[in-house]
Amino acid sequence: MKTILVATDFSERSDRALRRATLLARQTGAALTLVHAVDDDQPARLVAAARDAAILQLRDQGATLRDVDGLACETRVTLGAPFEATLRTADEMRPDLLVIGPHRRQALWDVFVGTTAERIIRASRVPVLMVNAPPLVAYRHALFATDLSEGSRQALETLLGLGLIEAVRLSIYHAYHAPALRLAMGHTLGKEGREDYLKEAEKDAARRLADFLGGLDVGRASRVVRLETSTAAAEIVAAAKELAADLVVVSTSGRTGLAKAVLGSVAEEVLRTADRDILAVPPRGAE
Template identity: 50%
Template structure:
């Protein structure tokens, strides 16, 4: 990893993101590029004043990081909407990783526009890490969701390249989508037929998970395929608590179909509700 971009609005949420990005940079030796976005939809004198203050605060942040971690840091103040500013900055420097803080939940705006995190991931050509938890050490337990699609496989390969945690600390999770539970078929099948149907799905998923893991050329993954009547995102978040995962990894695109998970929508829902860090990896990244 060569460059990490971290966006800060100088809030406590952003402080967590900066701290996590600094931990990753210290481990990888990457350059840490801090940005702050100033809303330019204001009177010029206000924009100018906020820009000057932001530059000063960024320099203070760099001084602190250099003193404690000895990191290679650079900064920039960007004008525009937070989402646009983050994406434009990332376009300019092409980072290996974008780190952002947890969003401030604003129900009405989130429904119609989406959070900065969600909008950034929809647009992103880079892995985006949203930091929710207080960083105290490097990641110990990583939960990687998969629907066995090629984007999901490429996300796993790219995760390995980021080297955020040891390979033996990763768990592959596949949530089995059983359409018969929610379609008319559930009213037609007998209880015995339903049990046999779900058992067959379980066997098929476990075999597919084993074959999927075999395509990953690193370490031994703990593979788990489980059925859930709850939405996939809810099942993933429940599993993250069960396994005490401190990082959830999702591909931002996946299979679409009646019996398959659309990982893009799952990623957005996990980002909205997670109480721990989430890494979303887009497709078509070099490995």
């Protein structure tokens, strides 16, 4: 990983993102760029004042990162709505990673449009790390959630290429379905029949996960297959807590229709409910 873009609005949430980005830059040797968006939907004199203040504040932060932390750091101030300006900067720079703070709910606006963080993640063409937890230490355990789709495989390839998890324990998680138990025939299986059916379903899921990972160098990654008994997002969040993963990785492109699993509504629910960091990875060539 060579470049990390950090979006900041100078809030405590953004400071959390900056601290995590600093840890990652030290770990990977990446250069940092800090970007702040000034809303230009206001009188010109206010825009100019906000821009000048932001330039000075970013200059101080950049100097600290260079002089104290010994990191390469640049700063940018751009005009526009936060999510639009951040995405525009990411499109221009094409960093390896975009780091943002946790979303901040804004009542009914988010119900219809989504938070700034969600809108950035939904539209970004580069991986986006949303920092939810206090960044006290380097990541120790990453949980990669997959629906076995091609988009998910591309996301895993991107994750492996970023260098974020070289010294991190990796668990690859897949939730499988047992459709017969939900149909009328589920009542006729009996206890032993149900157990046999679930064992075969688990074995089949493990085989499909092995096929999915074929040709990928995942090292000693743990492979976790579990029966999905609630929503996909709830299962992912629960698995992350149970396995003590401090980073959850999801693809922003999954299967469609009844087999859809990892972004769309699922990943957005994970983003809204998880209490740990989320790395959302778009498919290659995403527009």
